[in-house]
Amino acid sequence: MSLTGGSVSRLLAAFRSSDPTPGGGSASALAGAVGASLLAMVAGLAKPRTSSDDELARLEAAGARCAELALRLETMIDQDTAAYDLVVDAYRLPKSTDDEKAVRRARIQKALEAATEAPLDVMRLCAEGLTLAPAVGRLGNQNASSDVKVAVGMLRTGLSGARENVEINLESLKDADYVARVRNESTQLAASIDIR
Secondary structure (H helix, E strand, O other): OOOOOOOHHHHHHHHHOOOOOOOHHHHHHHHHHHHHHHHHHHHHOOOOOOOOHHHHHHHHHHHHHHHHHHHHHHHHHHHHHHHHHHHHHHHOOOOOOHHHHHHHHHHHHHHHHHHHHHHHHHHHHHHHHHHHHHHHHHHOOHHHHHHHHHHHHHHHHHHHHHHHHHHHHHOOOOOHHHHHHHHHHHHHHHHOOOOO
16 A cells, blocks of 8 residues: 555555554655755745846756656655565564574565665755755745754755664664674764754
8 A cells, every 4th residue: 555645644644553664764755855845935935036047057957857756765764664564474484493483584584674775865865955955945036044944954954764664673683794884874864964
């Protein structure tokens, strides 16, 4: 079932339910999608602060990229849920025999990697949105400055929330090289916007 194909009310009801998904990873993607959407809106408003052709082109490009990021983050709402559903399914596998236990362990590890990659992608997308916000804020319509601030807050929330999901999954992963690589990237993405 697609979370993003229905109403906002249905999506919020899914978050309120006692099901393990959608959870914080999908909520982080939603926050980022809202933030990037707001930046796209501000970039497209009439009466920007600039009349320079170069700056108008920069504002238009930033707005177009923010719209792309918003759409990608929207897909991540469902993708994060699907990835964590794989983890839940893997933990439900039988474990009566040694062979079953080995299969279950391997499936859990594979599912946890997928459940780590989804919020890591959300972090990347939110971080990119945040790099575009200053240009939108400086060049866009000055009456929308509060919208830019809200957008930045939503993108920061999306990034920091996704990081929490990355970190908790890394605690259960056994591949030390993978854990180190992802933790390093996660730390760099967070540091780029002063989230520690």
